[in-house]
Amino acid sequence: MSSLTFDAALSQQSASATVNFQHTSYFKSPSVAFPMAPLPPPEAVLSQYPKNPLGVVHFENLGVVVKPSDEHSQVTKAIRRAFPGNEVPVPELYGWKTYEGRNFIYMSQMPGMTLKEAWANLSLTEKQSVTAQIGHIVSALRDIPHPSCYPYIGSISHGRVQDLYFRGDPEASGPFQNVKEFNDHVQLLSVPESLRSDQIEDPYRHLLPDTGNICFTHADLHLDNIMVSSSHPRKITGILDWEQCGWYPEYWEYCKLHLNSPWSHEWRKEGFADSVTERHEAELDAIGEYWHWRRP
Known part of the structure; x- marks a missing residue:
């Protein structure tokens, strides 16, 4: 495994109207006489938007997925470079197109089905195996060395924190210099004004430790964005939706694993989510309350 590095060249390429990564599998034709079709034009992507309100379009016949462009493209390239043995399976980036002020990234479609689709048909042994793989x-991911000379908390590009919790607060979402600064901002965004007075103490802030490791974190793992094989033995075939990933306090992944799924689902209720990474139950209590207050 190598370190996770931001590809500045990709940012420069993205300014072009069209970028095709010819070295990728999509453009490696099995036969010179039958070259691979060009990537679908943006017009074809936009025509599918009424059926895809999230802006994600699947071209099943080509094995291509198109998303509105963002730092996701940087992350997938960085992850594939850091894990050349596919220890962390992510989509392959095929290209980039710009059309009428909109940017689109073209990626490989991951094989299999979502873990949510497969879960009910898995045996207990398979559920345990898949959870262990996660x-x-x-x-x-947590073993990736921090790239900075100081342990900032923020995005892969040393920018603001991308987690959904911080959306709508672009002026003050980091990058943070340390865990305490991050925790203070988590509290600031959610605690009602009355609980910030001198008379009433926030009952949850003390549950967030102001020291600890800073780890590379997906921050949005749930059963809908984990792909598993359709055949046996069940294997993780892809981890999707890296828009919120970055460098976070070590407790953040555990909290998001739980908050992204309903308590009533077996994934949480029977303790599968608890076994993915070390437990941070006190932090989950605090973030759960803050999350409830934060959401409209």
Whole structure:
């Protein structure tokens, strides 16, 4: 495993109207006589938007997924470079197109089905195996060495924190210099004004430790964005949706694993989510309350 590095060249390429990564599998034709079709034009992507309100379009016949462009493209390239043995399976980036002020990234479609689709048909042994595989992936991500000379908390590009919790607060979402600064801002965004007075103490802030490791974190793991094989033995085939990833306090992945799924689902209720990474139950209590207050 190598370190996770931001690809500045990709940012420069993205300014072009069209970028095709010819070295990727999509453009490696099995036969010179039958070259691979060009990537679908943006017009074809936009025509699918009424059926895809999230802006994600699947071209099943080509094995291509198109998303509105963002730092996701940087992350997938960085992850594939950091884990050349596919220890952390992510989509392959095929290209980039710009059309009428909109940017689109073209990626490979991951094989299999979502873990949410597969869950009800898995045996207990398969559920345990898949959960253990997720744990190995999370552990591999947490072992990535921090790239900075100081332990900032923020995005892969040294920018603001991308987690949904911080959306709508672009002026003050980091990057943070340390865990305490991050925790203070988590509290600031959610605690009602009355609880910030001198008379009433916030009952949850003390549950967030102001020291600890800073780890590379997916920050949005749930059953809908974990792909598993359709055949046996069940294997993790892809981890999707890296928009919120970055460098976070070590407790953040555990909290998001739980908050992204309903308590009533077996994934949480029977303790599968608990076994993915080390437990941070006190922090979950605090973030759960803050999350409830934060959401409209």
